[in-house]
Amino acid sequence: MKKGPAILVLGILASLAAFAAVYYLGTLHCRDMMRGAKPELVWLKHEFKLNDAEFTRITQLHEAYLPRCRERCKHIAEQDEKLQQLLAHSASITPEIQTLLAERAKTRADCEAEMLKHFLEVSRTMPLEQGKRYLAWVQQQSSLHSGGMEQSHGMDDEHHL
Amino acid sequence: MKPNQDPENDAHLRTLLRSWVVDTPLPPGFKDSVWRRIERADLQPESPFWAGLMNLIDVSLPRPKVAFAYLTVLLAVGLTAGAWAAQIKTSHAETSLGLRYVQSLDPYHSAAVHP
Numbered sequence: 001m002k003k004g005p006a007i008l009v010l011g012i013l014a015s016l017a018a019f020a021a022v023y024y025l026g027t028l029h030c031r032d033m034m035r036g037a038k039p040e041l042v043w044l045k046h047e048f049k050l051n052d053a054e055f056t057r058i059t060q061l062h063e064a065y066l067p068r069c070r071e072r073c074k075h076i077a078e079q080d081e082k083l084q085q086l087l088a089h090s091a092s093i094t095p096e097i098q099t100l101l102a103e104r105a106k107t108r109a110d111c112e113a114e115m116l117k118h119f120l121e122v123s124r125t126m127p128l129e130q131g132k133r134y135l136a137w138v139q140q141q142s143s144l145h146s147g148g149m150e151q152s153h154g155m156d157d158e159h160h161l
Numbered sequence: 162m163k164p165n166q167d168p169e170n171d172a173h174l175r176t177l178l179r180s181w182v183v184d185t186p187l188p189p190g191f192k193d194s195v196w197r198r199i200e201r202a203d204l205q206p207e208s209p210f211w212a213g214l215m216n217l218i219d220v221s222l223p224r225p226k227v228a229f230a231y232l233t234v235l236l237a238v239g240l241t242a243g244a245w246a247a248q249i250k251t252s253h254a255e256t257s258l259g260l261r262y263v264q265s266l267d268p269y270h271s272a273a274v275h276p
Contacts, residue, residue, distance in 0.1 A: 004218040007228045011235040018239030019246070026247025030254045040265060043258035065266065073268045111268050118266065141259065143269035 038062075048130040057125045065118045072111050079104050112144060 033042045041062060045055045079100065086097050119138050123131035139145055221227050264270050 002219065003223040004220070007222050007231065008218055011232050014232060015235040015239035018236050019243040022240050022243030023247045023250075026244060027250050027254075030251045033258065034254065040258050040262035043255060044262055047255070047259070062266075069266060069268060076268055108269065115267060137259075138263065141263045141270075142267045 048126055048134050050126060050130070054125055054127075058122055061118065061121055061125065065114075068114065072107070072114070076104075076107055076111070079107060115142065116144060 029046075033039050033046065036042045038059070041055070041059055044050070044058065050058065083097070083100050083104065086094070086100065090097065119135060119142075122138075123135040125131075126134055222231060
């Protein structure tokens with residue numbers, strides 16, 4: 001092979017090898033996180049710089065919260081289904097529908113209170129600054145930060161800035 | 162010193178060339194092959210870009226300084242692109258894990274999941 005084309009090919013191969021090596025090393029940590037049983041908790045540990053003791057405590061809180069959350073989800077699904085059935089057979093708001101709507105609102109309020117309680121408990125387990133950051137982030141990401149009608153009507157705080 | 166003479170006007174040279182007889186036989190099919198090459202060249206004229214590129218690869222690239230600069234640039238491009246792609250991938254994965262964490266705790270989050 002002539003020298004010129006050989007250098008050309010060598011350059012391309014070197015570039016590809018450099019790309020692959022840096023990409024592999026750069027995503028190594030990410031792939032390790034994904035391989036775990038609870039990648040979202042491993043991510044939490046990494047993101048909020050938790051030590052092993054804090055991570056263990058938060059994992060315990062998380063595990064304790066999930067069964068209660070599952071129960072509430074089931075209750076919400078039942079109420080939603082019941083409402084759908086009532087709405088399918090009625091052209092106006094009956095007292096039964098009104099009662100169910102109030103119950104659903106109560107369920108949502110209870111859920112949000114439980115969720116907030118959990119978030120506060122988790123944030124207290126973290127170092128002070130990280131706890132504050134966690135609380136601000138999780139409130140922004142969860143349904144506690146409303147993204148409903150008030151946003152579409154332009155009543156969100158951001159729209160007033 | 163003998164002055165340079167124009168070969169067109171050199172009578173002696175012209176006489177000599179006229180008397181020159183080539184007695185070596187041409188290889189078989191020589192004329193056909195020459196015409197075929199001319200036809201091919203007429204059909205596919207090489208563009209100046211490709212001619213320049215081929216010249217660059219054959220002539221300039223083997224020079225040590227050019228070869229070193231070329232390899233350095235390509236290596237730098239590979240390293241930068243790899244780091245950039247890894248950053249995008251990591252950032253995407255972290256965002257998705259954060260979302261997954263919230264979804265596992267929030268029944269009212271869109272597409273709430275329970276492991």
